[in-house]
Amino acid sequence: MTGWLLVTAAAGFAVASSVLSATFGWPDILREPAPVVLAAFHDGGPSLVWTWFAVAWTYGLLAVPVLLLAAALGRPADPVLKAAGAIGAASALLSLIGFLRWVFVVPALATRWAGGDPVTRAAVEAAWTAQHQFGGALLGEHLGQVLAVAWSVTVSLVVLRSGVLPRWVGWSGLTASALYLLNQGEVLATAVPGFPVWELAGLLGSTTWGLWVAAVGGALLVRRPRRDASTGSIRAARQAGIRPAG
Structure with a gap:
């Protein structure tokens, strides 16, 4: 179930965001002046x-498999994976808030702006900028993405150290996380003019990170759970007609 949820969330978000990009020019339009966006x-x-x-x-659906991942890997009591799950779920929640402001906040602002006089438009544009920096740049793009990177880095390191999934999952996760983190240059530039920005970081980082999430789901689907040695011995003894002591 965890594997399918990871694949479904990644694929669903890819389709929905592609439609958004085609119809609204996302994410490039996020850096346009308020009148253009509204x-x-x-x-x-x-x-x-x-x-x-x-x-x-x-995207919000991702919180569910993130929380289930420790158990799906057969390490439900692993404190590192449990902490990573909480961080990943928090990331999904913050990003969800950032996305949903376009459903519950922006429509009212756009309507007021479209039907307003110059004074009203100026006020709406100021309100738009404030909510955009708080709900978008701060919550969704900065905290949401940084915590998402923290989750993927932690999972990747656990994979490399424990071998619960193929090692390529761990190395590709670290690579995708590094690329995704570079997008913070563009986010910080909205508050610190002149901050170094790599234009391709957003596209490459989000794409590779999303593909990695789907790859983790696929690796879970084909993974063969490790059988505990004692359990295997007891089963073998029963099949041989021997009753284990105790």
Whole structure:
């Protein structure tokens, strides 16, 4: 179940975000001035709102398999994986909040802006910028992404040290995490003008990270759980007609 949920969440988000990119110019439009974003959002109508709704919840679904991963790997009591699960779930929640503001906050602002006079538009643009920096840049893009990287790095290191999944899962996870972390340059540049930015970091980082999540799900689906030695011995003894002591 955990494997299928990881694959489903990654695939669902990829489809929904691709539709959003084609219809709204996401994520490039996020760095455009408020009037450009508000006008484009208003022109998108209800279908754009539902697209954002789909983007939000396909990503939010990721919290479930993240919390189940320790048990799926046969290490439910591992404190490192348990902590990583909490961090990953928090990341998904913060990103979900960032996405859902496009469903519950931005539509009202776009409507007021489209029908307002210059004074009203100026006020709405200021409100838009404030919520965009708080709900988008701070919660979703900074905290959400940094915690997501912390989760994937931790899982990758556990995989490399324990061998619960193939080693390529661990190495590819570290690579994807490093690329995804580089996107923080663009996020920090929204608050610190002149901060170094690598333009391709967002696309490469989010794409490789999403593919890695799907790969973890696939690796779980084909994984053969390790059988505990004592359990195997008892089963073999019973099959031989020997009653184990105790």
